[in-house]
Amino acid sequence: MSTDAKQLVQPPPEHCPGTESETAGKSAACAGCPNQQICSTAPKGPDPDIVEIEQRMKTVKHKILVLSGKGGVGKSTFSSQLSFALAMNQDTQVGLLDIDICGPSIPKIMGLEGEQIHISGQGWDPVYVQDNLAVMSVGFLLEKEEDAVIWRGPKKNGLIKQFLKDVFWSDLDYLIVDTPPGTSDEHLSIVQYLKTSHIDGAVIVTSPQDVALIDVRKEINFCKKVGIPIIGVVENMSGFVCPKCTKESQIFLPTSGGAEQMSKDMNVPFLGKIPIDPLIARSCDEGKSYLITFPESEATKQYKLVFDKILNSVDTKQ
Known part of the structure; x- marks a missing residue:
């Protein structure tokens, strides 16, 4: 049984030797850790689920994480529009x-509210927006959209592992x-479970103000x-261009x-700026692709420039 199955009572501390390490629960960093007894008695060795995840992920060419240090900066919106664009x-x-x-929030943004997961002989089937765009979310497991997910870390980690191991993409x-x-x-969890499956990289989304950038530095x-x-x-959310007078205003x-x-300052690539457009929020509320619905907008032009840079970066790393 893996340590995950034993359910750690707290997330591993910063200097944790690793829950699967031979020194788990025994090193100096383990002293006083609430997980010490669990880690010291758990069977050691590689997590067998990682092997299953690796096999499942062999059919996926590129894996891109979309991250944000702070909530409310439009990360899920960006993920959805990138998916629609691809x-x-x-x-x-x-x-x-x-x-x-x-x-x-992805089920609503992708226009999949009320959909449910189906299980086939090959695993969990994702929900399809169209023939070549599949989605998986815990939102498909909830009876009602407004149901709260009140889970501790180990249960969340277990579901993420199941998404990677059991979903037939x-x-x-x-x-x-x-x-x-x-x-x-x-x-x-996502880094640990995909460590042998190759993550192409991360796109980090922020808004312009310092309160967001402080957290983004931590993410980097x-x-x-x-x-x-x-x-x-x-x-x-980088500026607002008035559709009538075309004057640009800085909201943040x-x-x-x-x-x-x-x-x-941090020596990382800068991909570009996406302006504020209320129609982006409307598209997300309606579960539609903003790029298809408003192809001539300034935000669509900037999205496409950013997406091209992402694809060029991924393709050159092959």
Whole structure:
């Protein structure tokens, strides 16, 4: 049985030797940890589920994480529009995995409210927006959309593992993983479970103001620490262009230079800026692709520039 199955009472501390390590529960870093007894008595060795995940992920060419240090910066919106954009090519197979366990907004954004997961002989079947765009979310497991998911870390980690191990994605060109804000259980789990399956990289979404950039710096440091390549940073909600007078206004002031300056300071790629457009929010509420519905908008033009940079980065790393 893996340590996950024994259910850690708290997330592993920063200097944890690893719950599967031979020194788990015995090293100096374990002293005083609430998980010490669990780790010291758990069977050691590689988690057998990792092998199953690796086999399942062999049919997925590219895996891209979408991260944000802070909530409310439009990360799930970005994940959905990236997925819609990739699926505009009918020859491209796309999957969108929502691991925001406590705040699953992807079903609504993708127009899949009320859908349920079906189980076949090959595993859990994702829910399809169209023939080449599949989605999986805890939202499909809830009886009612407003039901609260009140889970501790181990249960959330177990569901993420199940999504990776048991969902039958078939052959995918891209798997986009929409994560919750921060650098906690869900992020550690996705990195751990995909450690042998190759993550192409992370796209980090922020808004221009310092209160968001502070948390994004932490997200960048998290990626560097756990070895996730950073594809780049996107500044969302970057100014508002009046559709009538075309004058641009800064809604969230970039008092320290915004995401572009931060990216230079931290030596990570800057992918571009997406302006505020109320029609983006309307498209998400209606479960539609903003890029298809408003192809001539300024935001669509900027989305496409950013998406091209992401695809170029992923393709050159093959």
